[in-house]
Amino acid sequence: MLMSCRHMTELSSAELERPLRVAERLELNTHLMMCGPCREFRQQARRMRALMQRYAAGQAPGGDDTPPEAAPRA
Amino acid sequence: MTSAALSMPDPSGRPALPADASAPAGGPGVCPRELSAIRGDMLRFAQLQLGHHDVAEDLVQESIEAALRHAASFSGQSSLKTWVFAILKNRVIDHLRRSRRTVSLSSLAEEGQALDDALDDLFNEQGRWRPEARPAGWQNPESTLADRQFWAAFEICLDRLPPNTGRVFMMREFLGFESDEICSQLQLSTSNLHVILHRARLKLRACLGVAWQGAASC
Numbered sequence: 001m002l003m004s005c006r007h008m009t010e011l012s013s014a015e016l017e018r019p020l021r022v023a024e025r026l027e028l029n030t031h032l033m034m035c036g037p038c039r040e041f042r043q044q045a046r047r048m049r050a051l052m053q054r055y056a057a058g059q060a061p062g063g064d065d066t067p068p069e070a071a072p073r074a
Numbered sequence: 075m076t077s078a079a080l081s082m083p084d085p086s087g088r089p090a091l092p093a094d095a096s097a098p099a100g101g102p103g104v105c106p107r108e109l110s111a112i113r114g115d116m117l118r119f120a121q122l123q124l125g126h127h128d129v130a131e132d133l134v135q136e137s138i139e140a141a142l143r144h145a146a147s148f149s150g151q152s153s154l155k156t157w158v159f160a161i162l163k164n165r166v167i168d169h170l171r172r173s174r175r176t177v178s179l180s181s182l183a184e185e186g187q188a189l190d191d192a193l194d195d196l197f198n199e200q201g202r203w204r205p206e207a208r209p210a211g212w213q214n215p216e217s218t219l220a221d222r223q224f225w226a227a228f229e230i231c232l233d234r235l236p237p238n239t240g241r242v243f244m245m246r247e248f249l250g251f252e253s254d255e256i257c258s259q260l261q262l263s264t265s266n267l268h269v270i271l272h273r274a275r276l277k278l279r280a281c282l283g284v285a286w287q288g289a290a291s292c
Contacts, residue, residue: 004201006193013272017253018264040209044282045275047212052247055225056163 003031005038012042016049104145104154109138112155116162123166123244125177125237133169137162167249170259177238177260182270185236189273196280209279212287227286231278242267243274 011020011028020028032039113134120130141148141158148157196207203209232240242260245251246267251259257267 004197005203006197006201009276010268010272013275014268017268017271037203037208037210040211041276041279044209044212044279048275048278048282049247051224051228053250056248056250 005031005035005041008032008035008038009041009045012038012045015042016045104141104148106142108154109141109158112158113138115155116159119159120162120166122232122237123241123249124169125241129169133165134162137165163249167251170245170249170251175260177241179261181236182238182242185239186270186273189236189239189277193273193276196276207280209283210287224286227282230285231281234281235274235277239270239274239277242270243278246271 008028008031011024014020014024015028032042116134116137117130120133121127124130124133137158140161148154196204198204232244235243242256242262245256246253253264253267256262257264262270
């Protein structure tokens, strides 16, 4: 399991929900040092959260203009 | 989009809303016609989050009425859509807190199975990224935030999440529920919630890689 990227994405996601255990953190950090795609995944998962939070806090897409998708959908 | 628009009203992230029946109506900037143009988006969002058309319809209607009633407190600093969505968002949160069950556990399990199967497209038998599925870098966050294409893609990708999974993800990431509250509301175990969020993030990220960034090279 040590090198499984799938498992590492699990840890990167879990990290957003709870503190990782020491062994998990070590495992993740070791893997991330060697794996660019997993580093990207971790960063993008965090970025998605940050963007959603800013969006939710009142940062509408497209600023003060009406975004193109604002037309009513039946 | 200016940086001034980024300032958050309070630490909880919930925008200051007008107290009920206080502000005089008829302030500048709230145009009923503009509101009705936003209505479709509001309804879509509420329906995704509540899974129930009639309730969504009611909350959207109430939100629009509240917006009109409190038009005077709309400063015009944020866009009308942002402001009205904040009203709706808080009503959705209140509704979810009051109602027992908005997510079907059996559907969630089925969706989970299907999502797991789809993850085989991302990882090989050893759990390594398949070459075509490797996450590639995104543009810098500042331009991302202002990028309409990003939000348009985000919306498309959210829609592609299975509904119950999307609802749980949005409760956590958009509506800002704490994990514990989601678990007790939906009667999920913590590990179950983490599995759902992990699948949602994998799926959403993969979709964004395609829908927003194009077929990213790796």
